[in-house]
Amino acid sequence: MRNLIVIGLASISGFAIISSCGSAVEGKSAKATTPAVEQMITADTALIPHDQFGESVRYGRELMMNTAVLIGPDGSAGKYLGNKMNCTNCHQDAGTKAFSFNLMASHDHYPQYRGREGKVLTLAERVNNCVTRPHNGKPLPLDSKEMVAFLSYFKWLSTFVPKNQPFKGAKNLTVTFPDIAANxxxxxxxxxxxxxxxxxxxxxxxxxxxxxxxxxxxxxxxxxxxxxxxxxxxxxxxxxxxxxxxxxxxxxxxxxxxxxxxxxxxxxxNNDAIHPRPNPKSFDYPHIVEKAIDYDHGPFADTFSVAQHKYGPYQPIISYWKEKGWKAVY
Ligand code: HEC
Ligand code: HEC
The missing domain is CATH 1.10.760.10 (Cytochrome c-like domain)
Structure with a gap:
């Protein structure tokens, strides 16, 4: 199935395209107006350049895979994370797997306005969001060797992505909302x-x-x-x-x-009544009309309950927001 085609693009890059896996369900990217690249895209690590930049790319990839060992609570390169999970646990295959919070185009998408913080974030600040939240840690210094390595890796990944074109697996698959709440x-x-x-x-x-x-x-x-x-x-x-x-x-x-x-x-x-988690230091979304509809912490711009925001049914919330002319984010 992994039928890799590598086309030389620029001196340090190429497209690496995994042939389509049959009748896949389309992700959110299919809604975009520019024609989507109908293949999944991956990065060929054999093409990481053999120079100083390549060294930083390699270290960035290493940090994605072995995050806990390098920058975990007992990290050999610094103690930043509060737990021993790795970035690749969620961004699988070091951020290259299709429909797995894919990071291949992230370098092209920042700085970007983020509703959760209510401001424009750089990619480095966005990396630190994952260091502080899923990893429950403290932010990496923006000029640290580790942060520079993450950014180098994301820049290198982005050279495999056709510019300004959505591709298959860039966004996760979507789910159809049932009329009843999740149980x-x-x-x-x-x-x-x-x-x-x-x-x-x-x-x-x-x-x-x-x-x-x-x-x-x-x-x-x-x-x-x-x-x-x-x-x-x-x-x-x-x-x-x-x-x-x-x-x-x-x-x-x-x-x-x-x-x-x-x-x-x-x-x-995610049922907090039975499953404890580390506590967040602060709650988010300074502007409540930018709050994701499945975020489970008020205040809300609408009158739906905390439980309905968390578990659904979501469609009535989405319709209400649409009526108000607000953009429902989820
Ligand atoms: C528990 C799962 C989890 C872990 C572990 C995790 N992330 Fe994330 N990350 C996410 C989710 C979820 C998003 C939001 C994706 C979305 O909104 O579609 C995200 C978003 C991102 C983004 C923004 C992508 C974009 O294009 O907007 C970056 C960059 C990122 N993570 C980097 C990292 C790095 C680096 C690590 C390790 C230090 C890491 N993440 C660990 C779940 C995780
Ligand atoms: C065969 C073993 C296996 C089974 C079964 C499995 N997982 Fe996982 N899961 C993994 C592995 C391995 C990872 C980390 C993936 C990686 O690093 O590439 C993971 C990662 C995750 C993560 C993201 C990281 C985190 O800890 O937050 C979530 C969430 C998750 N699994 C939920 C589930 C749920 C829910 C099910 C059942 C529907 C499930 N898994 C079934 C092996 C499994």
Whole structure:
């Protein structure tokens, strides 16, 4: 299936295109007006240049894969993260996997206005959001060797992306919203059936031999992502689960879970009444009409309950926002 075509583009780059995997469901990118590249794109590490810039790219990729060992709580290059997860746990294949919070075009998309912070962020500041939220850590200095390496890696990744064109897998798959709310109780049953054999009955994950990181990362508890992370939003997580979990059963563009199952499981994993997490230091979205609709912390611009924002049904919220002329983000 991995039929790699590499076309030389510039001196240090090329397109590496994975041939289409059949009748994949289209992601949000399909809504864009420019014609989408109908293939998944990947980066060929053999093309990392053999010079100082290439060294920084290689270190950046290393940081994506072995984040905990390098900059975790006992990190050899600095102690920044509050947990021992790795960036690649969510941005799979070091940010190159299709429909897995793909990072290949991120370098082209920043600086960018972000509603959560209510200001324009640089890519470095956006990296630090993931260091502080899913990794529950403290920000990397913007001029550190590590931050420069992350940025070098993202710049190099972006050389494989056709400019200003959406491509298959750039955005996650979408889920169709059912008329009923996501059901955490049903999610619990599905979790036991599909997830606990790797992530553990208590979402604790599974350590590697020397406990420097995980074979299977934790999903809740003090060592997991904190509530300010996008993974804590039910829709966001369901869209990602659909393409990526169970790890041994889903393939890019070929979901294993149904949309309803993905939503129910995400509702169970993110149910704070039964699943504690590290506390966020502050809450977000200074402008409430920019708040993501599945963000579970008020105040809200509408009169829907916290529970409905978190678990749905989402369609009435989306319709209400549309009527008001506000942009519903999810
Ligand atoms: C628990 C899952 C998780 C982990 C671990 C994680 N991220 Fe993220 N990251 C996300 C989610 C979710 C988003 C938001 C994606 C979206 O809104 O579509 C995101 C967004 C990003 C973005 C912005 C992408 C864009 O184009 O806007 C960057 C850059 C990023 N992460 C880098 C990192 C780095 C570097 C690490 C490791 C230090 C990391 N992330 C660890 C879940 C995670
Ligand atoms: C066969 C083992 C396996 C199964 C089954 C499995 N996962 Fe995972 N999961 C993984 C691995 C491995 C990773 C990290 C992926 C990587 O680093 O490339 C992961 C990562 C994750 C992450 C992102 C990282 C984190 O810890 O927050 C979430 C969320 C997740 N899985 C949820 C689930 C859910 C929900 C199910 C059931 C539908 C499931 N997984 C089933 C192996 C598994």
């Amino acid at each position: 955490p109780q049903h999610g619990q049953l599905l979790y036991q059936e599909n997830c606990s054999r790797c992530h553990g009955p208590n979402g604790e994950g599974q350590w590697n031999a020397d406990k420097s990181t995980y074979v299977y990362p934790p999903l809740w508890g003090a060592t997991a992502y904190q509530p300010g992370s996008s993974m804590h939003r039910v829709i966001k997580q369901a869209e990602w689960l659909k393409n990526n979990m169970p790890y041994d059963k889903a393939l890019p563009g070929k979901p294993f879970l149904t949309d309803q199952e993905a939503l129910d499981i995400a509702a169970f994993v």
